Amino acid sequence: xxxxxxxxxxxxxxxxxxxxxxxxxxxxxxxxxxxxxxxxxxxxxxxxxxxxxxxxxxxxxxxxxxxxxxxxxxxxxxxxxxxxxxxxxxxxxxxxxxxxxxxxxxxxxxxxxxxxxxxxxxxxxxxxxxxxxxxxxxxxxxxxxxxxxxxxxxxxxxxxxxxxxxxxxxxxxxxxxxxxxxxxxxxxxxxxxxxxxxxxxxxxxxxxxxxxxxxxxxxxxxxxxxxxx
Amino acid sequence: xxxxxxxxxxxxxxxxxxxxxxxxxxxxxxxxxxxxxxxxxxxxxxxxxxxxxxxxxxxxxxxxxxxxxxxxxxxxxxxxxxxxxxxxxxxxxxxxxxxxxxxxxxxxxxxxxxxxxxxxxxxxxxxxxxxxxxxxxxxxxxxxxxxxxxxxxxxxxxxxxxxxxxxxxxxxxxxxxxxxxxxxxxxxxxxxxxxxxxxxxxxxxxxxxxxxxxxxxxxxxxxxxxxxxxxxxxxxxxxxxxxxxxxxxxxxxxxxxxxxxxxxxxxxxxxxxxxxxxxxxxxxxxxxxxxxxxxxxxxxxxxxxxxxxxxx
Numbered sequence: 265x266x267x268x269x270x271x272x273x274x275x276x277x278x279x280x281x282x283x284x285x286x287x288x289x290x291x292x293x294x295x296x297x298x299x300x301x302x303x304x305x306x307x308x309x310x311x312x313x314x315x316x317x318x319x320x321x322x323x324x325x326x327x328x329x330x331x332x333x334x335x336x337x338x339x340x341x342x343x344x345x346x347x348x349x350x351x352x353x354x355x356x357x358x359x360x361x362x363x364x365x366x367x368x369x370x371x372x373x374x375x376x377x378x379x380x381x382x383x384x385x386x387x388x389x390x391x392x393x394x395x396x397x398x399x400x401x402x403x404x405x406x407x408x409x410x411x412x413x414x415x416x417x418x419x420x421x422x423x424x425x426x427x428x429x430x431x432x433x434x435x436x437x438x439x440x441x442x443x444x445x446x447x448x449x450x451x452x453x454x455x456x457x458x459x460x461x462x463x464x465x466x467x468x469x470x471x472x473x474x475x476x477x478x479x480x481x482x483x484x485x486x487x488x489x490x491x492x493x
Numbered sequence: 494x495x496x497x498x499x500x501x502x503x504x505x506x507x508x509x510x511x512x513x514x515x516x517x518x519x520x521x522x523x524x525x526x527x528x529x530x531x532x533x534x535x536x537x538x539x540x541x542x543x544x545x546x547x548x549x550x551x552x553x554x555x556x557x558x559x560x561x562x563x564x565x566x567x568x569x570x571x572x573x574x575x576x577x578x579x580x581x582x583x584x585x586x587x588x589x590x591x592x593x594x595x596x597x598x599x600x601x602x603x604x605x606x607x608x609x610x611x612x613x614x615x616x617x618x619x620x621x622x623x624x625x626x627x628x629x630x631x632x633x634x635x636x637x638x639x640x641x642x643x644x645x646x647x648x649x650x651x652x653x654x655x656x657x658x659x660x661x662x663x664x665x666x667x668x669x670x671x672x673x674x675x676x677x678x679x680x681x682x683x684x685x686x687x688x689x690x691x692x693x694x695x696x697x698x699x700x701x702x703x704x705x706x707x708x709x710x711x712x713x714x715x716x717x718x719x720x721x722x723x724x725x726x727x728x729x730x731x732x733x734x735x736x737x738x739x740x741x742x743x744x745x746x747x748x749x750x751x752x753x754x755x756x757x758x759x760x761x762x763x764x765x766x767x768x769x770x771x772x773x774x775x776x777x778x779x780x781x782x783x784x785x786x787x788x789x790x791x792x793x794x795x796x797x798x799x800x801x802x803x804x805x
Contacts, residue, residue: 304699307703308702309699309702309703326705326706326707327705329705330703330704330705334703335699335703337699341696341697341699341700342695342696342697342700343560343563343695343696343697344560344695344696344751344752345745346745346749346750346751346752347692347695347696347751351692351751352696355689355692355693355696355700355704356704358704358705400703400704
């Protein structure tokens with residue numbers, strides 16, 4: 265479904281991995297390891313030789329490309345101060361039959377529909393971006409830290425949303441190890457721009473790996489991952 | 494309310510050619526043997542038309558530049574495109590290409606856009622501050638080049654250049670207004686055709702790309718179209734500053750809508766603003782008409798500052 269071979273740029277070194285159809289992926293790694301840089305290469309924002317469904321991404325037409333891949337950045341970036349949440353969502357309505365109204369209700373942001381995107385709180389912006397991912401409905405959606413600005417309740421909502429059948433394949437970049445562990449997807453760990461681990465969730469989340477990557481700061485307590493301060 | 498303001502604006506534009514230093518006798522306008530007829534059809538009307546369409550092009554050009562470069566300060570003027578065009582025209586005057594003023598104006602504008610666009614590609618992103626600095630540096634460079642052209646020119650050429658750089662909508666003959674009218678409709682049509690792409694560009698380039706916009710292509714088409722239009726405009730009127738900067742901002746802050754919904758109003762009110770400015774320039778009672786650029790800056794400047802202060 266997705267394949268990248270020996271991709272390097274200023275930050276990343278020799279990145280190679282492949283995903284099978286319907287496979288979901290978690291990208292983990294420390295700050296500055298190159299996770300977002302990789303995401304931008306995978307969706308074509310930065311030029312790369314990534315292959316999607318057997319064909320190089322740059323060889324698809326712009327329209328075909330939107331069916332295949334979408335990227336939800338960590339922060340909402342918007343230049344025009346008067347574009348409202350509703351208008352912003354409409355721009356993402358591409359390959360779905362879902363009603364915007366239902367989705368807004370589901371995410372509890374219905375009352376913000378006519379509010380300018382720039383005036384939303386960072387949590388509300390996060391939910392807005394997730395809503396665009398649902399409406400866009402690409403075959404592969406890359407989420408860059410989807411729970412970064414959310415309170416615990418909202419994080420749990422996002423978890424259920426990610427687990428629901430609303431998305432096709434997902435690639436999720438996160439620092440939230442509990443979320444990563446609970447999702448149980450395959451893990452790609454990036455360290456200083458290189459792939460350091462690529463394997464299943466079970467293989468990754470064991471004591472020796474936790475110790476290797478996080479030292480003494482993360483511990484497994486029964487079924488929970490705990491950050492030890 | 495909206496219709497009322499449009500009607501008022503249209504009335505001003507319609508009445509504008511009837512006012513000037515020499516009063517017109519209404520009955521004579523339809524009589525081709527009179528001086529009034531000539532005055533109205535060859536001088537006043539072309540002037541109002543040029544003012545309207547130049548104002549439209551400059552305002553819409555400002556809107557497009559702001560959308561593409563994602564910077565509220567970006568306009569064909571602040572980024573040096575109009576100055577480039579002015580230099581092109583001055584070059585044509587000095588080196589004997591007086592019949593090709595429009596072409597040279599366009600080439601000057603296009604060259605500047607190519608430099609700016611090349612910069613954005615080189616910088617990998619639209620680092621707008623760097624771009625503005627480049628625009629300012631270019632404007633200084635062009636002004637210096639313009640000074641060199643002055644030294645190379647003879648007295649009549651110098652006068653022609655000075656008169657030109659003051660900015661004026663003084664155009665004699667109705668047929669001369671045709672290129673700018675056609676260009677205006679072209680630019681307006683193109684902007685409306687790319688309305689959705691413009692809206693996506695008003696969010697961010699990445700978002701536009703992900704939603705299926707060929708960002709590079711659309712940006713290139715829009716920027717080339719604006720430089721063409723500004724080139725036509727500047728070669729006819731000389732540089733008229735400030736319109737492109739303030740009209741989009743004024744309309745946005747009054748209507749509180751995203752810019753792509755304001756394409757037609759920005760064009761229309763930009764035109765109205767220049768018609769009004771010209772009307773004032775022609776009727777101040779001074780011995781000769783003062784350059785329209787002075788009026789636009791004199792009126793627009795304080796009003797613009799007021800709008801910015803009100804927002805804070």
